[in-house]
Amino acid sequence: MTKKIFHSLCLVAFTVFLASVVLIMVVLYGYFSRIEQTQLRMQTQLATQGVELGGMKYFDDMDIRDYRITWIDEDGSVLYDSDADNDTMENHLERAEVQQALSSGFGESQRYSSTLMERFLYAAQRLEDGTVLRLAIAQNTVLTMLLGVGQGFAAVIVIALIASVLLARRLSRRIVQPLNAVDLDRPLENEGYEEISPLLRRLDGQQSQLKAQQTELQRRQNELEAIIGGMSEGMILLDQTGRVLAINPAAMNLLGAEGSCTGKDLISLSRDLDIQHALNRALSGFREEKSVTIRDRQYLINANPIISEGKVSGAALLLLDITEKAEAERMRREFTANVSHELKTPLQTISGYAELIQNGIAKQEDVQPFAGKICSEAQRMMQLISDIISLSHLDEGMGDMHFEDTDLYSVSEAVVQDLQARADKAGVALSLTGGPAPISGIPQLVHSIVFNLCDNAIKYNCEGGHVTVDARGDGTGAVLTVSDDGIGIPAEQQERIFERFYRVDKSRSKASGGTGLGLSIVKHAALVLGAEISLESNLGKGTVITVRFS
């Protein structure tokens, strides 16, 4: 900036300077020429008078310094010359000024000397006697004049240069300083000179545009972070060398990583070879799904390559916790296996007996007991299937059943009546106590709870045992208590008896015709009705099961 201004200033200074010099020279030169010419004429007249009065003697007295005086005869020969020897001089008749003087009495001319450095002015006058007196003066040319004032000019140029430098510095500083001092954050509040206000306005426009874009970006970033951060699934983005670009808190938690993970190799976060394998597959451009176990939990790794412009530029890993799902899957498989097994057992008995009868191996008197066995096994199967159906109904939710006002006591009463015969057969005393217990529930489910609990209490009892059913309201709801003094449940198995097909004593329950689903149905029904079950049991002393309806 300073340099440019300096150059401009110099250019201006020199142009002005040169123009002035030329102008002055032209004017001055003309002026001086005129003066010299006038003086030359005057001197010529003086000298003419002197020569006419004193003749050759005038020259001897004359003090000549500036002028060259030549006296020329009529025929052009030189009679006297102040600067040179008159004998050696050539004839001057042809000279312009002499010719002029001879013809008109006075003549003038000017000529350059051979060196061009000097110009001579000539003035000639005819004397009375016909001779001519000529005076000449050397006049400085423009060049010599210029040379004469050269030092002065040099001084002026130096001064101009120094002034230009100083001015250029000052000017550039004054131009640039407000620009440097501009507060870029608030362009419009600056007090610069008005020439920069368009710049400031544009700055302000861009400033606000930037701010808007930044806000928008930040908002999107926050949104993305909220989504990824809030995900329960772990998510990791990696570049093509396996370095972490982004990782969400769930993934960090899962890998047990702490602090900042971006930029680190994934393998330095987790040395799990399965994860590494999945990542390598993804980085080679293949999708990979893999189930891994990390700290006793099952995860499904979903590794996807990120492909841009036909090349793998990274990978995205998604880690899903499938522990519960895997557990549910396992339980379903177990249930299916159990169901098939439970269904097969009575069928084998039935087909065995039926085959005996069909082949005629069975004796006539055995046919009836065999048919009885077939019948009871078929009933057991039917019981089992109806249990499974009610369980799957419970699993699927109660589609067509509705909550209605019902009374726990009257339901219990009906159940006790139904089971009285079976209890008598088993030699167990069944009694009902309590009073009105109004609840809101699904009658079928309430019935199956009471029925299954009582049925179990009778089944797993000894001859001469007692089963007491108590149902009563307690203000906020109703409580059903089924207590028996039967065989009881071992403490370590109490947790498991609500599992499907779980039996404490397998041989006994077969004999008593249980399916292993009764308590499971109770548990599910209670879950649907929002009732709580508690169990208290001592091996050999009996069991008390309490169900609280609220």
Add this chain to the structure above:
Amino acid sequence: MRSKFDEQLSTLNRELITMGALCENAIAKSAKALAERDLALARSVPDLSVQIDEKERQIEGLCLKLLLQQQPVATDLRVISAALKMVTDMERIGDNSGDIAEIITVAELTAADETEDISAMARAVIKMVTDSLDAFVAQDVAAAQAVIAYDDVVDGYFSKVKKLLIQRVRSAETDAEQALDLLMIVKYLERIGDHAVNIAKWVVFSITGDREVTP
């Protein structure tokens, strides 16, 4: 030039960690096979040993290439030479794990009371290997020194199991052959512990340049 070197160094780092992970896996499998008498699992360990050997050769090649082509100095030289030494120790860990697995498959080990102590010892050794690798990953001198100090625990288990076995052989409660097999196993475990200590020492060396460690 330097960026390529950096890239190669980070590849070296990654390969070392991968090899370490393979070692962890090998010893964990051996220990599990020992605790659960799982012969199928034990038979899968030699495969890992082969993989570990391959990794060792690969890393050695990478180290030599780096030494030749980049002529590293100062920290870089320390890191690469430490890596060269570390792979040897890791390879030994893989071999020893394979040896343990082989004893499990060949010898007929019956459940003995020592198993509890041996399992505890195996857990301690696995912890050492894991911690030494963690120290390498995190470049943590303190953690590496903790591993070196932890070797005393493993040594303690070793002499304890040895004494128990001697007693059993004396009182003829345990078959002498089985006692020897068990002794071999605990010896291998103890060796693995020593290799973990070596790894930890090389970690310290690569960071500080200090080869003598005072715990």
